[in-house]
Amino acid sequence: MSERLIQKLNILADAAKYDVSCSSSGSDRKNTNKGLGNGHQSGICHTYTEDGRCVSLLKILLTNHCIFDCAYCVSRRSNDIERAAFTVDEVVELTMNFYRRNYIEGLFLSSGIFKSADFTMERLLRAVKKLRLEENYNGYIHLKTIPGASDELITEAGLYVDRMSINLEMPTEAGLKLLAPEKSHQDVIKPLGFVKNQIVQFKEEKKLIKSVPKFVPAGQSTQMVVGATPETDKDIMYTAASFYKSFSLKRVYYSGYIPISNDSRMPILGTQPPLLRENRLYQTDWLMRFYGFDVKELLNDNNPHLDTDIDPKLSWALRNMHLFPIDINTADYQLILRIPGIGIGSAQKIIQARKFGKLYVHQLKKIGIAYNRAKHFITCADTPFQLKDFQSHQIKGFILAESQSKYLKTPHEQLLLF
Amino acid sequence: MIYIFDGTLEGLLTAVFEWFERKPGVATLKSKGTHQPDAFMPSFEVQSDREKADRVWRGLAQKLDRAWMRRAYCAYLSELPQIHHDLFQFIIYIFQNPHGAAQNYGHPQVLSITQTARKVEREKHRMEAFIRFQKTADGIFYCGIDPDFNVIPLLVNHFKNRYADQQWIIYDLKRHYGLFYDLQTVEEIEMGTDISLLKKTSQNLLDEKENLYADLWKNYFKSTNIVARKNTKLHTQHVPKRYWKYLTEKL
Numbered sequence: 001m002s003e004r005l006i007q008k009l010n011i012l013a014d015a016a017k018y019d020v021s022c023s024s025s026g027s028d029r030k031n032t033n034k035g036l037g038n039g040h041q042s043g044i045c046h047t048y049t050e051d052g053r054c055v056s057l058l059k060i061l062l063t064n065h066c067i068f069d070c071a072y073c074v075s076r077r078s079n080d081i082e083r084a085a086f087t088v089d090e091v092v093e094l095t096m097n098f099y100r101r102n103y104i105e106g107l108f109l110s111s112g113i114f115k116s117a118d119f120t121m122e123r124l125l126r127a128v129k130k131l132r133l134e135e136n137y138n139g140y141i142h143l144k145t146i147p148g149a150s151d152e153l154i155t156e157a158g159l160y161v162d163r164m165s166i167n168l169e170m171p172t173e174a175g176l177k178l179l180a181p182e183k184s185h186q187d188v189i190k191p192l193g194f195v196k197n198q199i200v201q202f203k204e205e206k207k208l209i210k211s212v213p214k215f216v217p218a219g220q221s222t223q224m225v226v227g228a229t230p231e232t233d234k235d236i237m238y239t240a241a242s243f244y245k246s247f248s249l250k251r252v253y254y255s256g257y258i259p260i261s262n263d264s265r266m267p268i269l270g271t272q273p274p275l276l277r278e279n280r281l282y283q284t285d286w287l288m289r290f291y292g293f294d295v296k297e298l299l300n301d302n303n304p305h306l307d308t309d310i311d312p313k314l315s316w317a318l319r320n321m322h323l324f325p326i327d328i329n330t331a332d333y334q335l336i337l338r339i340p341g342i343g344i345g346s347a348q349k350i351i352q353a354r355k356f357g358k359l360y361v362h363q364l365k366k367i368g369i370a371y372n373r374a375k376h377f378i379t380c381a382d383t384p385f386q387l388k389d390f391q392s393h394q395i396k397g398f399i400l401a402e403s404q405s406k407y408l409k410t411p412h413e414q415l416l417l418f
Numbered sequence: 419m420i421y422i423f424d425g426t427l428e429g430l431l432t433a434v435f436e437w438f439e440r441k442p443g444v445a446t447l448k449s450k451g452t453h454q455p456d457a458f459m460p461s462f463e464v465q466s467d468r469e470k471a472d473r474v475w476r477g478l479a480q481k482l483d484r485a486w487m488r489r490a491y492c493a494y495l496s497e498l499p500q501i502h503h504d505l506f507q508f509i510i511y512i513f514q515n516p517h518g519a520a521q522n523y524g525h526p527q528v529l530s531i532t533q534t535a536r537k538v539e540r541e542k543h544r545m546e547a548f549i550r551f552q553k554t555a556d557g558i559f560y561c562g563i564d565p566d567f568n569v570i571p572l573l574v575n576h577f578k579n580r581y582a583d584q585q586w587i588i589y590d591l592k593r594h595y596g597l598f599y600d601l602q603t604v605e606e607i608e609m610g611t612d613i614s615l616l617k618k619t620s621q622n623l624l625d626e627k628e629n630l631y632a633d634l635w636k637n638y639f640k641s642t643n644i645v646a647r648k649n650t651k652l653h654t655q656h657v658p659k660r661y662w663k664y665l666t667e668k669l
Contacts, residue, residue: 002630006637013641034582044547045656047667049643052652059642097631098638100559100584101551103666136583258646273646353523363524 009094011084015064015075016110019167019223020253024056024105024140026218027162035136037099037106039162039217043140044105057108057142058098062086062124066112070180071263072169072228075112079261085114091127092135099139106140106162107131117148125157132160140218145195147187154191155198163218163250164195168243171236175229178265188222192247195220199248219250226281227274228257228266234304237284241295244288254281280306287313290344291337309400314340317377318392328380329358341374373399420461421506425449427494430502431471433464434509447506452499474509481512486520489535492542495568496534504530542569546576548657550666551586552632553625558585563664564592573597574604632666639667 025043045054063085064075074081086094095107109127113120124143131137143157145166158164166188170176173185195216202215222243224236240252256278259269284306287293291313298312299305307315317324317340326335328350336347346369353359353367358381365371375383376395390398419442423429433447442462455461479487490508493501508527512519522528544565551559559581570590577586578599589596589609598607621629662668 002633006634009634010637010641013638017642017644031579031582036581036583038580040546040576044543046547047639047665048653048656049639050650050653051644051647052649052656053644053647054656055639055642058638094634097627098635100581101553101631101635101666102549102561103635256647258644275647275649349523352521356519356522356524359524366526366529367523 005090008084008086008090009060011082012061012064012086013059015112016059016061016108018074018255018258019059019108019110019144020053020255021142021165021221021223021251022054022056022059022108023163023221023251024142026250027140029138029140029162029214029217031138033136033138035138036096037137037139039138039140040105046102046104056105057140058095058104058106059108060086060091060094060110062091062109062111062120062127063114064112065114067115068113068180068182070169070183071261071265072179072225072257074260088123088127088130092130095131095139096135096137099137104139106142108142110144111146113146117146118150118153121146121149121153121157125153125160128157128160142218145191147183147191149191151194154194158195158198158216159213161216163221164216165221165223166191167223168239169223169225170229171224171226171231171239172229175231178229192220192222192243192249196247220247221249221251221253223253223255225257226254226278232304233277233281233284233306234299234301236281237288237295237299240285241288252285254278254285276308277306280308280312284312287316292334293338310396311340313338314373314396314399318396321392321395324377325379325383326377328364328378329354339374339377341370341372341377343369372402419443419445420453420456420459421445421447421464422450422453422461423447423464423502424466425451425502426466427491428468428471429464429466430494430505431474431509432467433506434474434513435467435470436462436464437506437510438513445506447503449502478509478512481517482520489531492535492538492572493531495571496538497568498534501530501534504534538567538569538572541565541567542572544661545569545573548661548664549588550664553628554623555625557625558587560587560589561664562589562591564590568593570595570597578604636667 023043025041027039028041029039031038043056045056047055049055061075063083064081065083065085066073066075066077069076069078091107091109098104099106109124111120111124124146128141128143131141141161142163142165143161145154145164147166168185168188169183170179176183176185199216199219202212206212224239226236236254243249243252256273256275257267258273259267259271262269284295284298287298288295293316298316306312317338326339328336333347333351336342336350337344342350346367349367350359350364353363360381361371361383364380376390376398421433421437423433430447437445453461478490482490490505493505504527508531511525511527520528523532545563549561549563551561553559568590570588570593573588574597577588577597581599583601585600587596587598587607595606595608598605657665657668
């Protein structure tokens with residue numbers, strides 16, 4: 001019995017691992033009924049795998065049987081792999097016992113589609129309801145919305161879970177059609193829009209009637225596979241930006257494609273996953289969400305790809321040297337945020353600290369800005385007067401010369417012959 | 419002038435009181451343990467006084483908001499040798515300046531308190547993440563820890579709210595005290611037994627299913643790893659090696 005359970009867990013955790021979302025933040029569900037668990041506003045990562053990704057949730061598939069045949073997915077029906085399925089009780093037992101030992105922050109439940117969308121969704125819902133209603137479990141639950149499931153099932157699930165997500169998979173419709181002809185972006189857009197409207201509606205009602213239950217309090221997220229099809233960074237980020245805008249998503253995840261088959265439409269087996277590219281995309285995502293950048297400033301027809309050797313914020317600054325240097329002691333918060341080497345925490349400290357007097361270099365260093373990077377873009381109380389006006393490529397040279405990229409060991413770029 | 423106190427928070431706050439009463443000019447605060455007599459510097463021994471300490475704490479609460487009070491407390495819990503003096507100077511600075519002085523991040527002590535408090539909060543957060551309970555035969559979930567900073571007082575609320583329906587013990591093996599939750603309240607406990615016994619819970623004391631779940635967890639941890647993305651540096655950055663001894667999946 002326990003042997004088989006271990007085996008199943010191995011198969012179904014292995015199949016679920018390509019879903020990168022593991023966040024457990026955004027829900028402040030309280031442990032009101034003296035049951036087990038509660039939400040933690042900023043989330044807790046209980047451990048990290050050897051690839052450096054956080055493990056916060058017990059991320060499993062209910063089953064890896066699937067009626068679809070998407071080329072980028074390990075669980076596609078034509079793939080010859082071991083199949084397994086958890087019973088609802090097994091999912092509940094694993095979640096409760098892992099949670100009690102503080103191994104996990106909650107459950108991430110997804111599934112291959114078996115029989116029909118509604119049939120699958122109904123089974124997922126049953127596991128979630130059992131946890132919430134019978135086991136008094138108040139920890140985090142992230143549930144996959146199954147495309148094509150009925151509105152009633154989705155609405156009911158939303159009442160018990162903290163976050164729902166549904167994956168775009170490919171950044172463009174053309175890419176998706178190439179690898180998964182049975183699917184389309186419309187399948188994703190419809191439920192995303194439906195859940196978003198429900199969230200808005202429940203919030204409105206809660207303003208009037210306090211007893212209205214929470215509906216997907218931690219919001220929705222989605223994921224795109226990067227590097228399986230030949231989209232540019234611009235395509236990817238424009239799609240992401242439009243989804244953030246139209247569906248008020250909490251997160252868009254970018255998952256570097258890891259070759260899993262010898263399909264001629266995709267990178268061959270053994271190709272390195274595009275980790276650097278993925279990193280740059282996340283940096284761009286952060287700049288859009290927290291630093292007030294518009295995606296068009298970072299990526300446009302002149303720069304359809306992000307630089308690999310420097311981060312997108314620095315590369316934006318080097319393209320816009322006419323805006324610099326910025327005076328730390330007078331500039332707006334929004335402008336200070338745009339200086340390479342200064343993050344949100346430091347920017348806020350600077351704004352507070354300069355009320356008490358002009359800031360000097362030694363103070364800025366202590367506050368924690370990356371001074372060697374920022375010094376090319378700022379002036380403060382004791383900045384030495386400079387006669388020479390450096391060009392952006394020179395500044396880039398200075399910064400690259402003194403920084404050590406963690407990716408240098410595995411160069412990704414091919415040198416140009418001509 | 420050197421002020422010497424007994425190392426407690428009460429003593430530290432009393433020292434602030436005494437300083438304002440005497441106004442001896444620049445003073446350095448040292449705890450009894452770290453103080454070395456200095457031939458050229460007069461010293462003054464602070465006698466901890468509950469009432470004086472309370473007055474200082476209440477006064478501080480009027481000058482600082484809750485987040486800053488917590489920061490000051492966290493900084494004290496760090497137990498770092500330099501922090502006593504920094505905290506002493508910080509409190510004096512706060513009393514001598516108008517409201518809002520705590521936002522002056524250009525001030526060395528303000529920055530020091532902020533950064534130390536951050537370290538302590540990080541350690542507290544790591545404990546919330548890395549504690550691994552073992553279920554014992556009598557149904558109590560137990561975990562022994564030895565955090566860098568004295569974070570146990572900061573853990574009470576989190577674990578009490580989260581694990582409301584199970585009895586648990588979190589024990590600081592380095593500082594010899596811990597917390598016990600009996601389904602109603604959390605109490606501070608000290609266990610008389612040999613520390614080496616607490617470090618490694620023996621098999622026959624554990625619940626019969628404990629090993630199964632530990633095994634399942636280890637297997638889960640292995641299966642969820644993507645080998646093609648191996649990044650040991652990032653891994654150890656997030657889970658520093660000194661915590662591995664807590665982690666079921668790393669044993």
